[in-house]
Amino acid sequence: MYSTAYLDLPPLETAGGEVRLPGSKSISNRVLLLAALSEGTTEVHDLLASDDTRVMLDGLRAIGCAVDESGGSTVRITGLGRSAPRSPAKLFLGNAGTAMRPLTAALTLLGGEFELSGVPRMHERPIGDLVDALRQLGCRIDYLGNEGFPPLRIAHADGLPPLALQAPIRVRGDVSSQFLTALLMALPLVAQTQDVVIEVVGELISKPYIHITLALLARFGIDVRHEQWQRFTIPAGSRYRSPGSIHVEADASSASYFIALGALAAPASNHNGIKILGVGLDSIQGDIRFVEAARAMGAQITGGPNWLRIERGAWPLKAIDLDCNHIPDAAMTLAAMALYAEGTTVLRNIASWRVKETDRLAAMAIELRKLGATVDEGADFLRVTPPADAAAWRAASIHTYDDHRVAMCFSLAAFNPARLPVRIEDPKCVAKTFPQYFEALFSVAQTAVRHIPVLCIDGPTASGKGTLAAAVAERLGYGLLDSGVLYRATALAATRAGLAISPGNEGAIADLARTLPVRFEGGSIWLGDSDVSEAIRTEEAGMNASSVSALPAVRQALVALQHGFQRLPGLVADGRDMGTVIFPAAPLKVYLTASAACRAERRYKQLISKGISANIDDLRADLEARDARDQSRAVAPLKPAQDALVLDNSLLTIDEAVSQVIAWWQERQPFAPGAQG
Numbered sequence: 001m002y003s004t005a006y007l008d009l010p011p012l013e014t015a016g017g018e019v020r021l022p023g024s025k026s027i028s029n030r031v032l033l034l035a036a037l038s039e040g041t042t043e044v045h046d047l048l049a050s051d052d053t054r055v056m057l058d059g060l061r062a063i064g065c066a067v068d069e070s071g072g073s074t075v076r077i078t079g080l081g082r083s084a085p086r087s088p089a090k091l092f093l094g095n096a097g098t099a100m101r102p103l104t105a106a107l108t109l110l111g112g113e114f115e116l117s118g119v120p121r122m123h124e125r126p127i128g129d130l131v132d133a134l135r136q137l138g139c140r141i142d143y144l145g146n147e148g149f150p151p152l153r154i155a156h157a158d159g160l161p162p163l164a165l166q167a168p169i170r171v172r173g174d175v176s177s178q179f180l181t182a183l184l185m186a187l188p189l190v191a192q193t194q195d196v197v198i199e200v201v202g203e204l205i206s207k208p209y210i211h212i213t214l215a216l217l218a219r220f221g222i223d224v225r226h227e228q229w230q231r232f233t234i235p236a237g238s239r240y241r242s243p244g245s246i247h248v249e250a251d252a253s254s255a256s257y258f259i260a261l262g263a264l265a266a267p268a269s270n271h272n273g274i275k276i277l278g279v280g281l282d283s284i285q286g287d288i289r290f291v292e293a294a295r296a297m298g299a300q301i302t303g304g305p306n307w308l309r310i311e312r313g314a315w316p317l318k319a320i321d322l323d324c325n326h327i328p329d330a331a332m333t334l335a336a337m338a339l340y341a342e343g344t345t346v347l348r349n350i351a352s353w354r355v356k357e358t359d360r361l362a363a364m365a366i367e368l369r370k371l372g373a374t375v376d377e378g379a380d381f382l383r384v385t386p387p388a389d390a391a392a393w394r395a396a397s398i399h400t401y402d403d404h405r406v407a408m409c410f411s412l413a414a415f416n417p418a419r420l421p422v423r424i425e426d427p428k429c430v431a432k433t434f435p436q437y438f439e440a441l442f443s444v445a446q447t448a449v450r451h452i453p454v455l456c457i458d459g460p461t462a463s464g465k466g467t468l469a470a471a472v473a474e475r476l477g478y479g480l481l482d483s484g485v486l487y488r489a490t491a492l493a494a495t496r497a498g499l500a501i502s503p504g505n506e507g508a509i510a511d512l513a514r515t516l517p518v519r520f521e522g523g524s525i526w527l528g529d530s531d532v533s534e535a536i537r538t539e540e541a542g543m544n545a546s547s548v549s550a551l552p553a554v555r556q557a558l559v560a561l562q563h564g565f566q567r568l569p570g571l572v573a574d575g576r577d578m579g580t581v582i583f584p585a586a587p588l589k590v591y592l593t594a595s596a597a598c599r600a601e602r603r604y605k606q607l608i609s610k611g612i613s614a615n616i617d618d619l620r621a622d623l624e625a626r627d628a629r630d631q632s633r634a635v636a637p638l639k640p641a642q643d644a645l646v647l648d649n650s651l652l653t654i655d656e657a658v659s660q661v662i663a664w665w666q667e668r669q670p671f672a673p674g675a676q677g
């Protein structure tokens with residue numbers, strides 16, 4: 001997951017390949033609650049690991065369910081069955097509507113005293129209609145903040161009060177279908193001696209989500225009858241029974257980004273479009289009907305029970321005018337696809353967007369406009385006209401409003417014809433449903449190598465290149481190439497093969513370098529089967545690396561390996577010739593230096609802190625000798641690139657040096673403050 005302040009997506013060009021999507025959020029959280037209410041243990045396979053399922057799992061633990069998460073994406077829940085929940089308990093439910101609403105109803109009818117709260121945005125998301133429905137029954141629920149919104153307290157410390165179950169329970173269906181879902185999952189707990197009837201007031205929105213609820217209730221032994229989606233009957237004698245084991249389908253809403261990707265990206269050679277694994281055309285999730293909308297815009301989609309394949313069809317995409325009530329979440333993706341359509345796309349009946357993670361109607365309008373689109377935002381519709389031509393696109397920094405879907409939608413803007421990068425602010429917001437979203441995107445999206453930015457940091461030994469490069473890479477979410485490691489590993493491989501490091505062995509060492517079995521894994525560096533992380537860091541290994549690096553054939557042999565590090569979304573490369581030889585077109589080259597005295601002292605402290613004895617005068621003599629050799633060799637000598645910015649960090653802290661380099665980097669971005677867009 002990218003936990004950076006922002007993630008800059010380079011312009012992307014083509015897409016192709018396979019993606020396996022995480023489990024559906026809606027199914028995951030419903031299944032967890034149903035398992036918790038059942039008797040017996042349920043094995044939940046392919047559970048989504050996300051912020052919203054995390055708060056649900058923690059909540060279930062807090063009320064006394066046994067939750068075993070030791071099995072990776074398989075979680076075992078032992079339900080309450082007939083025992084009472086642990087009470088009093090306080091549950092923090094983040095921004096998860098799929099946890100707050102159903103848990104409110106279920107805990108109310110289980111009896112006990114509970115406080116339910118969330119993040120500030122959760123306290124702005126309405127729950128009054130659900131509370132009103134429960135109060136009709138005789139339940140006692142208090143608002144702890146604003147009337148009609150969480151946080152709230154369920155005040156059943158003395159047990160469940162007598163409930164008025166004879167009359168139908170009336171609930172509004174036109175604000176959020178989660179209120180009805182919550183009642184449908186909670187009322188079986190009290191439908192013992194009589195049928196319990198729910199009547200929906202107003203037109204029911206988001207019916208497909210109710211369909212998921214009913215399908216999952218059936219898996220847990222509850223067969224709800226309904227008439228025209230207005231009157232739902234939970235039969236007397238209902239009792240939750242665990243199905244033992246249940247699989248969570250991949251998230252159909254998450255699929256929408258990859259369906260869109262297949263429809264709008266130029267096809268990658270060697271691939272038949274995008275294949276999505278884990279969800280198919282027969283999904284129980286309502287958002288699978290996004291497929292129809294994407295087809296209407298031009299996508300070619302085929303599929304089976306557990307997969308979908310998407311290929312680009314009509315291009316440019318066709319504009320559509322669609323009532324999106326049936327696909328409220330996935331419809332946001334259509335707004336992003338509209339950027340690539342000929343003409344104006346209108347998405348209607350989407351008022352529910354206003355009460356989601358953020359006011360999504362306003363958010364989409366503001367951010368689409370930043371890219372150069374013309375957008376009309378109505379009370380319950382959005383009208384999007386794409387930028388007139390490539391020149392009308394703008395490089396934008398997309399604000400994501402702590403809303404995973406905004407972030408994922410706007411990643412699709414990176415395919416713009418102007419080949420502009422797109423900045424996604426707070427990319428970790430995707431953790432709500434799809435923590436590995438950007439990794440998945442980069443695994444199937446490609447671009448010309450020249451579009452993948454490289455930031456070079458060259459300089460003499462102990463100037464702090466490695467430290468600076470690692471910190472900058474972390475701030476930008478970029479990959480890291482510590483090129484010195486390759487020379488150090490080559491020297492070690494040569495020594496282990498019994499080859500003296502001398503010009504006479506140049507060809508043989510170059511052969512070793514060309515097929516160097518070096519791997520970077522979880523912070524360790526491997527040479528074949530041996531962990532060489534420590535062995536390559538000795539002063540002797542540094543000297544040997546310097547000697548080996550003076551051999552031109554060895555340098556040449558390592559070029560392709562180094563170029564291979566230039567991958568999405570970008571690279572920070574540190575060494576001696578990153579800016580001069582390996583990545584000459586890099587948009588920022590830093591030549592990092594510090595006085596010899598300062599560098600000797602840093603190396604001294606570094607060694608002492610590792611428990612290695614050292615002498616500061618010897619270290620200084622060694623590093624000056626190494627500088628001299630690195631600077632005087634015939635091929636790729638150590639020197640600043642012509643266009644490098646020199647940074648002497650003798651008097652800077654590490655943080656100051658990092659801030660300086662990040663500031664230089666920002667100045668070069670089209671969406672830097674003051675720049676266009």
Ligand SMILES: Nc1ncnc2c1ncn2[C@@H]1O[C@H](COP(=O)(O)OP(=O)(O)O)[C@@H](O)[C@H]1O
Nearest residue numbers: 461462463464465466467602606649652653654
């Ligand atoms: N700006 C700085 N100020 C003080 N110490 C630094 C600074 N940059 C790096 N160091 C320290 O100097 C030592 C050498 O840094 P390192 O990154 O290993 O250098 P290089 O990769 O250039 O050989 C490390 O212990 C590091 O923490």
Ligand SMILES: Nc1ccn([C@H]2C[C@H](O)[C@@H](COP(=O)(O)OP(=O)(O)O)O2)c(=O)n1
Nearest residue numbers: 461462483484485487545546549575576577
């Ligand atoms: N791009 C590079 C990186 C390192 N080298 C050589 C020269 C250096 O003395 C050795 C070791 O590099 P490394 O960056 O690991 O060394 P320091 O950490 O700066 O001491 O490898 C090189 O020639 N070109």
